[in-house]
Amino acid sequence: MEEQQFWDDNAAAQKVIAECNQLRVWTVPCQALKRRFGDVRDLLAEVDETQDPPFYADLLQELTTIESILSDLEVRRMLSGELDNKNCYLTINSGAGGTEACDWVLMLARMYQRWAARKNWEVEIVDTLDGDVAGLKSITMKFTGPFAYGYAKAEKGVHRLVRISPFDANAKRHTSFASVDVSPEIEDDIEIEIRPDDVRVDTYRSSGAGGQHVNKTDSAVRLTHIPTGIVVSCQNQRSQIQNRETCFKMLRSKLYEIQLTERNAKIDALGGEKKDNAWGSQIRNYVFQPYTLVKDTRTKVEKGDILAVMDGEIDEFVNAYLMELG
Numbered sequence: 001m002e003e004q005q006f007w008d009d010n011a012a013a014q015k016v017i018a019e020c021n022q023l024r025v026w027t028v029p030c031q032a033l034k035r036r037f038g039d040v041r042d043l044l045a046e047v048d049e050t051q052d053p054p055f056y057a058d059l060l061q062e063l064t065t066i067e068s069i070l071s072d073l074e075v076r077r078m079l080s081g082e083l084d085n086k087n088c089y090l091t092i093n094s095g096a097g098g099t100e101a102c103d104w105v106l107m108l109a110r111m112y113q114r115w116a117a118r119k120n121w122e123v124e125i126v127d128t129l130d131g132d133v134a135g136l137k138s139i140t141m142k143f144t145g146p147f148a149y150g151y152a153k154a155e156k157g158v159h160r161l162v163r164i165s166p167f168d169a170n171a172k173r174h175t176s177f178a179s180v181d182v183s184p185e186i187e188d189d190i191e192i193e194i195r196p197d198d199v200r201v202d203t204y205r206s207s208g209a210g211g212q213h214v215n216k217t218d219s220a221v222r223l224t225h226i227p228t229g230i231v232v233s234c235q236n237q238r239s240q241i242q243n244r245e246t247c248f249k250m251l252r253s254k255l256y257e258i259q260l261t262e263r264n265a266k267i268d269a270l271g272g273e274k275k276d277n278a279w280g281s282q283i284r285n286y287v288f289q290p291y292t293l294v295k296d297t298r299t300k301v302e303k304g305d306i307l308a309v310m311d312g313e314i315d316e317f318v319n320a321y322l323m324e325l326g
Contacts, residue, residue, distance in 0.1 A: 022085060025146050029073060037066055075319045076147060082260065084150030086184035089250055091140040097176030102131030104161045104176045107310060109139045114312025121145030126246065127233045149184040154321040156182050157283035164289045173289055186253045200224040206235035223247045230254050299324055
């Protein structure tokens with residue numbers, strides 16, 4: 001990168017920079033962690049815990065922090081898949097439960113936005129469909145950040161809510177479902193052929209905020225890939241052209257993921273390996289009444305502080321699933 005001719009080929013230069021940034025994702029935190037551990041080791045050898053208890057306690061707390069960061073890096077090390085380091089799209093759709101299910105989608109959307117914020121990812125709302133009474137029928141968000149897809153893929157599946165519904169005058173317990181789908185953002189350097197005859201394009205008026213422009217123009221776009229039945233939509237941009245471009249990018253991402261999944265399934269079949277397919281399966285239960293408990297059905301990890309979970313503290317579930325995959 002320091003060579004004078006580095007920028008003569010802009011495309012090649014950008015590729016080298018991207019590779020360099022991917023390496024820095026590992027080298028920078030590892031080197032920082034090594035320095036922190038070395039500092040604590042040296043100080044512990046000098047400090048006398050009986051003469052300076054507060055300082056000794058601070059050093060032990062620093063060791064605990066280092067261990068936690070190291071554990072996170074161990075989980076990230078397992079994200080070695082072809083697409084794990086990509087940005088991603090996360091879509092939540094309401095299932096059985098009517099208005100309660102739509103409210104559940106809104107609750108999950110908030111949970112994932114808080115989770116992404118904890119990881120310092122950028123969150124963009126790509127598309128929403130309001131519920132008839134309250135909540136959302138569906139929402140699609142884009143997460144931009146290191147290993148977004150690698151972590152978020154652990155959330156694929158059906159999420160089940162049990163609570164006393166605020167929409168029920170009789171205060172009865174209700175069970176609602178919402179499905180979460182996650183697909184990686186595919187860059188332009190990966191070619192996915194989409195035949196124009198295979199795609200139906202529909203335009204409609206956006207339902208979200210946006211003022212007079214949104215109300216007067218059919219700027220929202222919905223694409224239906226006829227061979228696979230995949231449907232994607234976007235309404236967050238002011239221009240129909242921009243929404244269309246985003247839709248095709250999302251469609252390419254989903255088609256490439258299907259292609260990759262089929263390829264891996266064939267490899268597993270040749271090797272005699274069989275794995276359960278988590279698509280559409282119930283992965284987690286969230287119980288608000290008569291007790292509070294969140295339990296992952298895949299890893300059996302449980303957490304009683306459901307409010308913390310709904311505030312984005314889901315790394316315990318995500319990491320446990322990724323550890324099992326590893």
